[in-house]
Amino acid sequence: MSAISKFVSSRNFGRISGALLSVKSNRNYFSYTQSLSQTLDRKPEFMTAKQAFEKCLKSGQTVFSQGAAATPVPLLDAMTAVGMAGSMRDIKVVHMHTEKEAAYVKPECKDTFRSVSLFMAANVRQSVAEGRSDVIPIFLQDIPKLFHRKIIKPDIAVIQVSPPDNHGFCSLGTSVDCVRAALVNCKTIIAQINKNMPRTFGDAIIHISHIDYAVEDNTPLPDHGSKPPTPEEMQIGKLIGENLVEDGATLQMGIGSIPDAVLSALKGHKDLGIHSEMFSVGVIDLVRRGCVTNNKKTFHKGRIVASFLVGNQELYSFVDNNPFIExxxxxxVNNTHIISLQPCMTAINSCMEVDITGQVCADSIGTRMYSGFGGQVDFIRGAGEGVDGKGKPIIAIVSQTSKGVSKIVPTLKVGAGVVTTRAHVNYVVTEQGIANLFGKSLRQRAYELIKVAHPDQREALEKAAFERLKCMPSP
Incomplete structure (x- = not known):
């Protein structure tokens, strides 16, 4: 028997009221409470992943999967195998961004499983493009409503947690996001207990007594090594760091070369704060240098606030058992009003392309779905509404692709999705400079954006702007 199994067997997880104790022991914990932190008088059954799904997986069900670095890949692989072996049909798998290969979206699984993405990752793009998987366009801040309003009703939730502490509490670790909303509205919880999952705090805590089936599996978390920023991306980081990020600002940014370039340009800043749906390993150096203190934040003072993480072992070690992280x-996290209350809220996001009026496409390449709405609009609008009047909504992109295709375009591609509207956009930053579009007319916007386009593209953009607007771009 493993140490975790012995712990579960040897503990009495507390008593609830006599009235509740009269409920039959085989009833689901949702008969008792929706609070994942409440201690219940029950224990999970320890078994293999295959055994867990053989007990509860059926045709026509909806399965929710945790995502990001917490994607329970061994459980999802077992689910796929059990579903296929049993010739099951019409099982929906609902998730945000997930990592590694998604076996359940393979062509041979199309009658058994159908993926439903709330934010797409690379592992499901092909199946979406081929019509075997679905996408729900939605702001990140609205995703929990899908569960609370019973629009999505999971039968099974598949998660990955840290081992229980001395009091029986596990942690959802690197992925809280919409997980709690799914858990309190599902019927059965299958949890992979993994010693490699960092213990995080805030809304991440779940007592082990709420888990129905527990599977011990210590598969390492995915390691996302970031590419070094290009010279163009470094210049973007420098422009933003030197011109748009103030001391005491609260930052939101994602993962990737441009966010890393911005972070590397902030080593001389003071009292920065982080309030972001996610953050990357670049934040760690700023914390160690004393640049990120969170001391100027309106609330959660002295704490980094995030909702999910994807990174490498350095990041996972940094957040493990670290009360500096909530x-x-x-x-x-992505509530527009909450964001607007942060001091000097500076939201830095990227996209596929921006047209000369300021429309931002971020979720598709033409008609082909690529990712999702994510938190871009949540934070761009939250920063724009900053109650201190100092918020800075920023779209940061290189001016052209490695193949020489301009990312500032006369019109968006046919079928391209407008994620951030032209009214939301304030700053657009490329390696060529900073365009401030707030309060600008269409011809003024075209003028500002052409100035930050690649020099090789400016003449063609100016001609296209004249054809579209029937007047020359002008300051």
Whole structure:
């Protein structure tokens, strides 16, 4: 028997009222409470992943999967195998961004499983393009409502947690986002207990007594090594760091070369704060240098606030058992009003392309779905509404692709999705400079954007702007 199994067997997880104790022991914990932190008088059954799904997986069900670095890949692989072996049909698998290969979206699984993405990752793009998987366009802050309003009703929730502490509490670790909303509205919880999952705080805590089936599996978390920023991306980081990020600002940014370039340009800043749906390993150096203190934040003073993480072992070690980090539900972290209350809220996001009026496409390449709405609009609008009047909504992109295709375009591609509207956009930053579009007319916007386009593209953009607007771009 493993140490975890012995712990579960040897503990009495507390008593609830006599009235509740009269409920039959085989009833689901949702008969008792929706609070994942409440201690219940029950224990999970320890078994293999295959055994867990053989007990509860059926045709026509909806399965929710945790995502990001917490994607329970061994459980999802077992689910796929059991579903296929049993010739099951019409099982929906609902998730945000997930990592590694998604076996359940393979062509041979199309009659058994159908993926439903709330934010797409690379592992499901092909199946979406071929019509075997679905996408729900939605702001990150609204995703928990899908569960609370019973629009999505999971039968099974598949998660990955840290081992229980001395009091029986596990942690959702690197992925809180919409997970709690799914858990309190599902019927059965299958949890992979993994010693490699960092223990995080905030909304991440779940007592082991709420888990129905527990599977011990210590598969390492995915390691996302970031590419070094290009010279163009470094210049973007420098422009933003030197011109748009003030001391005491609260930052939101994602993962990737441009966010890393911005972070590397902030080593001389003071009292920065982080309130972001996610953050990357670049934040760690700023914390160690004393640049990120969170001391100027309106609330959660002295704490980094995030909702999910994807990174490498350095990041996972940094957040493990670290009270400096609070992992909160995404309907709180990405709430536009909450964002607007942060001091000098500076939101830095990227996209596929921007047209000369300021429309931003971020979720598709033409008609082909690529990702999702994510938190871009949540934070761009939250920063724009900053109650201190100092918020800075920023779209940061290189001016052209490695193949020489301009990312500032006369019109968006046919079928391209407008994620951030032209009214939301304030700053657009490329390696060529900073365009401030707030309060600008269409011809003024075209003028500002052409100035930050690649020099090789400016003449063609100016001609296209004249054809579209029937007047020359002008300051």
């Amino acid at each position: 992992m909160m539900e995404v309907d709180y």
